[in-house]
Structures are given as C-alpha cells and as structure tokens.
Amino acid sequence: MTDRRITGRLRRLAPPAGAALRTLSVLCALALGSCSEDPTEANALHANLPLANLVVRDTTILSRGTSTYRRYIPLDGRINLIGQTGNYTALAPIEFYPSYFVLNDTARVDSAKLKLHFVTWFGDSTGRLAFNVYRITRGWSQTRLTWDTVQAGFYESMVRGTSVTGAARDTQDVFIALDTAMVRQWLLTPTSTTDTKYGFILVPSAGCSIVRGFTAFDSDSLRSQPTLEVYTRSPTDPSRYNAGLDTFVGNIDNLNQNPQLIYMQAGVGYRATMDFDVSFIPRGAIINIATLQLQRDPSTSRFTRFTGDTAFSVQASLSPSDPTLLDGVLSTGRRVAGTANTFSADARRPVQLWLQGSNYGLTLRSSQADEYSSFDLMTFFNEQASDTLKRPRLKIIYSTQR
Amino acid sequence: MTISKKLIFALIVLLSAGGHRAYAGSGGSDYSLIGIGDIRYTPGARAAGMGYTGIGLASPQYVNGLSPATWSTINRTRLEATVLYEGFNSSDGDRSRYLAHGNFYGALFAIPISPTNGIVLAGGFLPYSHVDYDTYTSDTFVSGTDTLDSQVHHVGTGGLNKAEVGLSWAPMPNIAIGASLNYLYGTLTNSLDQTTTTPGAAGGTVNNEQTMNGVNYTVGVLYTGLGTLSGALSPFSLGVVVTTRSNLHTTNQTNYLYTFEVDTTSQGVGRLAIPFSYGIGIGYQPGERWALAADYTAQPWGEADFQGSTPAGMIRDSYRLGAGVERTGARENTAAWLDRISYRLGFTYNQTYYVPNGVPINEWGVTAGMAFPLSGETRLNVAAEYASRGTTDNGLIKEKIFRLTLSLNISDLWFVRYEED
Numbered sequence: 001m002t003d004r005r006i007t008g009r010l011r012r013l014a015p016p017a018g019a020a021l022r023t024l025s026v027l028c029a030l031a032l033g034s035c036s037e038d039p040t041e042a043n044a045l046h047a048n049l050p051l052a053n054l055v056v057r058d059t060t061i062l063s064r065g066t067s068t069y070r071r072y073i074p075l076d077g078r079i080n081l082i083g084q085t086g087n088y089t090a091l092a093p094i095e096f097y098p099s100y101f102v103l104n105d106t107a108r109v110d111s112a113k114l115k116l117h118f119v120t121w122f123g124d125s126t127g128r129l130a131f132n133v134y135r136i137t138r139g140w141s142q143t144r145l146t147w148d149t150v151q152a153g154f155y156e157s158m159v160r161g162t163s164v165t166g167a168a169r170d171t172q173d174v175f176i177a178l179d180t181a182m183v184r185q186w187l188l189t190p191t192s193t194t195d196t197k198y199g200f201i202l203v204p205s206a207g208c209s210i211v212r213g214f215t216a217f218d219s220d221s222l223r224s225q226p227t228l229e230v231y232t233r234s235p236t237d238p239s240r241y242n243a244g245l246d247t248f249v250g251n252i253d254n255l256n257q258n259p260q261l262i263y264m265q266a267g268v269g270y271r272a273t274m275d276f277d278v279s280f281i282p283r284g285a286i287i288n289i290a291t292l293q294l295q296r297d298p299s300t301s302r303f304t305r306f307t308g309d310t311a312f313s314v315q316a317s318l319s320p321s322d323p324t325l326l327d328g329v330l331s332t333g334r335r336v337a338g339t340a341n342t343f344s345a346d347a348r349r350p351v352q353l354w355l356q357g358s359n360y361g362l363t364l365r366s367s368q369a370d371e372y373s374s375f376d377l378m379t380f381f382n383e384q385a386s387d388t389l390k391r392p393r394l395k396i397i398y399s400t401q402r
Numbered sequence: 403m404t405i406s407k408k409l410i411f412a413l414i415v416l417l418s419a420g421g422h423r424a425y426a427g428s429g430g431s432d433y434s435l436i437g438i439g440d441i442r443y444t445p446g447a448r449a450a451g452m453g454y455t456g457i458g459l460a461s462p463q464y465v466n467g468l469s470p471a472t473w474s475t476i477n478r479t480r481l482e483a484t485v486l487y488e489g490f491n492s493s494d495g496d497r498s499r500y501l502a503h504g505n506f507y508g509a510l511f512a513i514p515i516s517p518t519n520g521i522v523l524a525g526g527f528l529p530y531s532h533v534d535y536d537t538y539t540s541d542t543f544v545s546g547t548d549t550l551d552s553q554v555h556h557v558g559t560g561g562l563n564k565a566e567v568g569l570s571w572a573p574m575p576n577i578a579i580g581a582s583l584n585y586l587y588g589t590l591t592n593s594l595d596q597t598t599t600t601p602g603a604a605g606g607t608v609n610n611e612q613t614m615n616g617v618n619y620t621v622g623v624l625y626t627g628l629g630t631l632s633g634a635l636s637p638f639s640l641g642v643v644v645t646t647r648s649n650l651h652t653t654n655q656t657n658y659l660y661t662f663e664v665d666t667t668s669q670g671v672g673r674l675a676i677p678f679s680y681g682i683g684i685g686y687q688p689g690e691r692w693a694l695a696a697d698y699t700a701q702p703w704g705e706a707d708f709q710g711s712t713p714a715g716m717i718r719d720s721y722r723l724g725a726g727v728e729r730t731g732a733r734e735n736t737a738a739w740l741d742r743i744s745y746r747l748g749f750t751y752n753q754t755y756y757v758p759n760g761v762p763i764n765e766w767g768v769t770a771g772m773a774f775p776l777s778g779e780t781r782l783n784v785a786a787e788y789a790s791r792g793t794t795d796n797g798l799i800k801e802k803i804f805r806l807t808l809s810l811n812i813s814d815l816w817f818v819r820y821e822e823d
Contacts, residue, residue: 054552
C-alpha cells in the first residue's frame with residue numbers, strides 16, 4: 001500500500017481522529033528528522049571499546065643487493081647530442097619528413113644548409129666539435145632507435161657534409177652545408193627503391209673532443225628547431241623545412257668499474273637495481289612512509305652547468321628477467337636539504353607493491369629530463385661501500401592491524 | 403485493487419525485497435562493533451508496545467514473530483510489514499551526540515490453511531542483528547627519529563537477516579505447536595580508514611567484509627488449558643519457544659586501498675556459531691478488551707564460537723525480561739474512534755551480551771504503543787520505546803535510545819470455507 005493510499009484513508013477517517021493522526025505524523029516526522037547529527041571526528045566519542053585498531057611500527061633496512069646494467073634505450077629527448085669526448089660518443093640521426101617536401105623533378109639544387117641550434121655542451125669547453133653527415137639507408141623511428149641498431153649498415157660511408165666548430169658560446173646556431181645531390185633526391189618523385197629519403201646521421205669525426213646538444217624538432221621555439229634551407233633558383237628561395245624525426249644514440253663502455261658504486265648514466269642507458277627484503281612486514285600493512293636514502297659519490301658523478309636538477313627516478317621493477325619492465329608510477333629522488341651528498345626518494349608505492357608478493361626490487365635511473373637529453377652521470381654507494389654509513393637504506397613506517 | 407490483489411502484490415514485494423535492508427541515517431551504537439552487533443528482538447509492533455512480550459499470547463490479528471505456536475489462532479491471511487526508527491543519544495562523559503537511522507524492519511505473512519486445526523503457514527524476513535558504528539581514534543607514533551600523527555576512522559555496517567518459514571498446528575483445543583526453519587544470512591563490513599597529517603606520509607583503508615549464512619530451527623508450544631486446573635487460571639496461557647544453535651558458514655575478504663594501489667586478499671572461509679536461545683512467556687486475557695503478558699528469553703552467548711573462539715571478556719550470556727499490557731480497541735464500527743484504538747504499555751529489561759572490557763552493558767526500557775484501525779482489519783501499529791543502556795564508567799558509553807516502530811497490518815480471507823459453501 002502506498003503512502004498516498006494510507007494518507008487518503010487517514011483523510012477519510014472521522015475528522016477529529018484523522019486530524020489527530022495527521023498531526024501525530026507531522027510531529028513524528030519533524031521530531032525524528034531534525035535532530036540527528038552526522039558522525040564526525042569532532043563529535044566522536046572516546047570510548048574504551050575493543051576496536052580493531054592499527055599499530056604503527058618503524059624499521060630501517062639495508063639493501064641486500066644492487067647492480068648496474070646497461071640497456072641501450074631509445075632517447076628521443078628535447079635535446080639531441082652529437083660529438084665525442086673521452087669515452088663518450090653521441091650520434092644524431094635526423095630526417096625531414098619527405099611528405100613535406102615540394103616535389104620538383106626538374107629542380108636544380110644550388111645549395112642546402114642544415115641549421116642546428118646548440119644549447120649545451122659536455123666535456124672540455126675549449127674542445128672542438130667535429131662531425132660528418134652520412135645518408136641513412138633505411139627507415140627508422142625516433143622512439144625505437146638505439147645505439148646498437150645504428151651500427152650495422154644504418155648509414156652510408158660517403159660523407160654528405162662536414163662541420164667543425166667549438167663551444168665558444170653556450171647557445172649557438174651552426175649551419176652545415178649538405179650534399180646537394182642528396183637533397184635533390186629528396187625533392188624527386190619516388191621512382192626507385194634506391195632513392196632514399198630517410199635523412200642523415202651526424203657522426204663525430206676525427207679530432208672531435210666535445211659533445212654538444214642541439215634542440216630537437218619538438219622545441220617550442222620555431223627558431224630553435226633543426227631547419228633545412230634549400231636554394232633551387234626559385235623566387236621563393238630559400239625553401240625552409242623544420243619538421244621531421246630526430247633523436248640521438250650515445251654510448252660509453254666499461255663505465256661501472258667501482259664495485260662499491262651504482263651508476264646511473266644518462267644518454268646511454270646505464271641504470272641501477274636495488275633489492276630490499278621486506279618480507280617481515282605482513283601483507284595488508286599500510287606503508288605510511290618509505291624513504292630510500294642514498295649517498296652520492298661526488299668524485300665520480302658528472303654534471304654540467306646545464307644540469308637542471310640533480311635528481312633521479314625510482315620505480316618498482318616488475319620482472320625478474322626484463323629490467324626494462326618498470327612500474328608506471330615513479331618517484332623522484334633529490335638531495336636532502338642541508339646535506340651535500342645525501343639523497344632520498346619516496347618508495348611507498350614499491351614497498352606497498354612488494355607486500356603483495358612480487359618483490360623484484362627497485363630500478364634507479366637518471367631523471368627523465370636528463371636521461372634522454374644529456375650525458376649526466378650519478379653514482380651512489382652501494383651495499384659494498386666500505387663506509388657502512390654510506391650504504392643504501394630504506395626507512396619504513398607502517399601500520400598493521402592489531 | 404481488491405484486498406486480495408494487494409496482498410498478492412505485497413507478498414511478491416516482500417519476497418523480492420527479502421535480501422535487502424534499506425539503511426538510511428547517520429549511525430547507531432558504537433557497542434555494535436562487538437560480536438555480530440545489536441541483536442534484534444523483532445516480535446512486531448504489537449509486542450514492541452508491550453515490552454517485547456508475546457511468547458504466551460496469541461492473537462488472530464497479528465503475526466507474532468516470537469513463537470510459531472502463536473500463529474495457530476490466525477484465521478485470515480495476514481501481512482505485517484514494519485519499519486524502525488532508532489536514535490541513540492550517546493555520551494562518553496565529555497562529549498555526546500545523537501545518531502539515528504531508519505530501517506526496514508522486516509515483514510511477516512501468515513496464511514491459514516486450516517483454521518479449525520490451527521494450521522497456518524507463515525514466513526517472512528526479519529532482521530537478526532545490526533552493526534552501525536562510526537568512531538575515530540587518534541595516535542601519535544614517536545620513534546628515535548620519526549613521528550607519525552594518524553587518525554583512524556572506524557566504520558561498521560551491515561548485519562544478519564533471518565528468512566523464516568514455518569507452520570503451526572493445534573492438535574488439541576488447548577495446545578498449539580509451531581515450528582519454523584530459519585535461514586540466517588548477511589554481511590558485516592568493518593573498515594579502518596587511516597589518515598595522517600605528517601608531511602610525506604600516507605594513510606590507507608582496510609575494508610573487511612564477512613559474509614555468513616546458515617540455518618537454525620525454532621519450535622514453540624502454546625498451552626491455553628490452564629483453566630482445566632482451576633477456573634481462575636482460565637485467562638492464562640503459557641508459551642515456550644526454543645531456537646536451535648546455528649552454525650554459520652562465513653567467508654571473509656579484506657580489501658586494502660592505498661594511496662597508489664589496491665590489494666585484495668584471497669577469500670577465507672570459517673564458521674560462526676550462534677548459541678541456541680529459549681524463552682518462556684505467560685499471557686493473561688481476562689476478556690476481549692484486555693491482555694497482559696510477561697516473557698523471559700535467554701541466550702547463552704558464552705557458548706558462541708567466533709572462528710574457533712569466544713571473544714573472552716567481550717560477550718556473555720544474555721537474557722531479556724519483559725511485561726506489558728494491552729487494551730484492545732473495540733471491534734464494532736459503531737464504536738467511537740478513540741475506543742477503536744488499541745493502547746499498549748510495557749517494560750523491558752535486557753542483559754545484553756555486551757561486556758566490553760568485562761563491564762556488563764544492561765538495558766532497560768519503557769514502551770508504549772497504539773494500533774489505529776484504518777479500514778476493516780487493516781491496522782497501523784505504532785510502538786515507541788525509550789531505553790537506556792551502558793555507562794560512562796571505565797571509559798565506556800552511556801546510551802539513551804529512542805525506538806519508534808511502525809507497522810502496517812493488512813489481511814484478507816484466503817482458503818477459508820464458509821459454512822454456506
């Protein structure tokens with residue numbers, strides 16, 4: 001029976017009785033509906049009841065194992081490196097989108113210049129940046145190209161351009177004359193599979209003693225993007241192109257020589273792994289605080305004046321065999337205020353994941369901005385450090401059900 | 403729509419709604435975190451107005467939830483649906499608050515199969531226990547190097563329901579027996595939500611959900627033949643009811659909600675044994691207009707089994723005493739309307755099964771009720787109770803409780819063969 005029917009029946013009762021019932025209903029509704037509060041922390045009662053409460057504990061544990069591994073990674077950063085210094089080498093492939101070229105099978109290319117906008121350097125600032133230009137022989141992707149995939153037949157041996165400069169200024173536009181035959185081929189209607197439009201690669205040449213960084217196509221400033229200027233005796237000369245693919249691949253061999261250190265080398269793909277045993281913390285514990293503490297080795301770490309932030313990234317490793325399989329959520333490790341070489345990072349999420357059963361440790365890497373655009377190197381003492389105070393440690397505060 | 407169609411519709415609604423309990427309101431008693439929460443005593447609005455009595459008191463107008471033997475006098479198909487408003491004015495000595503909620507409080511139907519033999523089929527859904535607590539604790543953890551300030555919000559909801567179906571039978575004019583099969587089911591949810599104000603620290607939430615189900619049986623006997631011993635005893639009736647122990651199968655699952663991710667434990671199984679209960683009641687009906695009743699019911703909760711153990715120091719054997727009186731409304735349509743209203747009063751004392759930290763929690767209450775005739779056999783029943791339980795001593799809570807029970811009792815003639823047929 002609906003409320004409306006009940007109300008209707010009440011209305012049909014004898015007038016005084018119906019009025020009395022209706023009045024009673026209204027009074028009840030007012031009395032019951034108006035005086036109830038919401039439970040809040042402010043009005044919560046403090047009673048000694050057997051609540052299933054939480055117990056907070058803390059612990060600090062040392063790393064039980066670390067390692068440094070090199071895995072060449074696609075870089076594709078906002079700054080591309082080219083050059084050579086010490087054992088560091090960087091090659092930079094560039095491809096202007098073929099579809100953007102104005103095709104002209106009869107065009108005569110008088111000259112073609114590549115403009116690069118250099119903004120950083122690494123190595124000896126008085127050194128010499130020398131590199132050659134070679135034509136790339138196959139298709140490539142800036143999100144997949146790595147150091148080991150540019151080695152075998154990736155580019156021709158014929159030099160298509162040469163540049164020799166220095167690092168007189170931090171910011172500098174450099175123009176490189178390109179082989180006009182190569183550029184003319186880019187303007188032709190494709191008729192043969194031997195006609196390649198895969199761009200070119202900048203490879204350091206003999207005498208190069210510095211690495212410089214130039215801004216990539218995805219620079220916000222049009223003026224800073226790599227630009228191709230083509231002169232074809234046209235009234236609209238020069239034709240300018242500034243859209244395409246670019247990246248760099250870098251390498252240094254035998255970096256991790258000190259057994260007391262872990263290495264995070266940007267621009268190549270040296271990363272560190274670190275393992276902690278948290279099996280004593282019960283599953284279901286709330287990780288309130290988990291702080292990874294590391295001591296940097298300033299004597300082997302390498303930064304430049306262009307290093308924006310001496311930070312690194314911490315992620316949970318998700319596979320015991322594939323070190324590149326990492327958790328999508330990362331935290332940033334930074335220098336602890338008031339210290340010179342003590343760094344810390346939030347590790348709550350990794351520890352919380354480990355409690356669910358799969359503990360494949362942490363992966364430490366240069367911060368993303370650096371890793372894809374520089375040769376910065378961060379080294380930290382590992383669990384074999386002779387000074388035990390410098391060994392990696394994890395401080396955890398957690399809550400478990402009583 | 404005829405009464406019969408209304409009843410069929412109401413029965414369908416009742417059966418389809420049996421698995422649900424609609425909760426609305428801000429909260430209940432913090433004591434309900436103990437055991438399986440507040441044990442419900444759901445006799446119907448009539449008995450609620452009479453101090454929760456009626457084991458020994460049968461009435462053809464009401465489906466008595468206390469004893470299946472009392473159904474034997476029902477001569478019309480009946481359906482009674484009940485809602486409960488319950489408010490708790492709780493105090494710990496320093497602070498107080500008023501929390502309240504409204505619940506669907508069950509429904510019972512009864513279909514007389516053979517009224518002359520007292521054979522009545524009855525059943526329905528009733529609440530069995532109710533968990534509804536909401537409180538906070540705070541903690542400051544201090545170690546040699548760190549501090550963590552945290553608050554934990556404790557919330558518990560849910561409860562057990564009882565679906566029952568049974569029969570009554572009167573093998574002799576003065577004796578009626580009844581039995582019901584009761585299926586207990588429900589979910590208790592407890593959550594801990596930890597928050598922290600410490601910079602760089604995170605909290606989390608632990609939600610534990612315990613689902614349970616099981617069966618028990620209720621057998622009742624009603625004897626109205628005391629008049630054969632002495633004429634002065636003829637208004638008296640005597641009732642006894644026993645409900646068996648119920649072993650509930652439980653499944654337990656915990657969900658963890660952290661800042662960044664969620665974790666769920668695998669489902670665990672267990673058991674929870676609710677002890678048997680028994681009750682005895684006396685009814686006294688000197689005439690058509692007056693009825694008095696007194697009941698005693700008990701349940702040895704010390705024999706409960708919560709996953710293999712009894713929460714020592716938290717629960718104890720419980721019992722309830724009640725007494726009540728009813729002035730039944732006149733049945734004649736020509737009577738004055740106020741005279742057609744039934745009036746009820748009662749008193750109840752409940753030694754609850756709560757004994758937190760060894761401190762017994764007892765409850766007493768006074769009840770009053772009325773039954774308003776709407777049309778024909780349809781009644782709107784109202785029962786109000788003011789009760790008090792607990793203490794602020796030993797860091798506990800004193801609660802002043804207001805309960806308002808409303809039920810609608812409708813009826814129709816089914817399966818009843820008239821003489822002229």
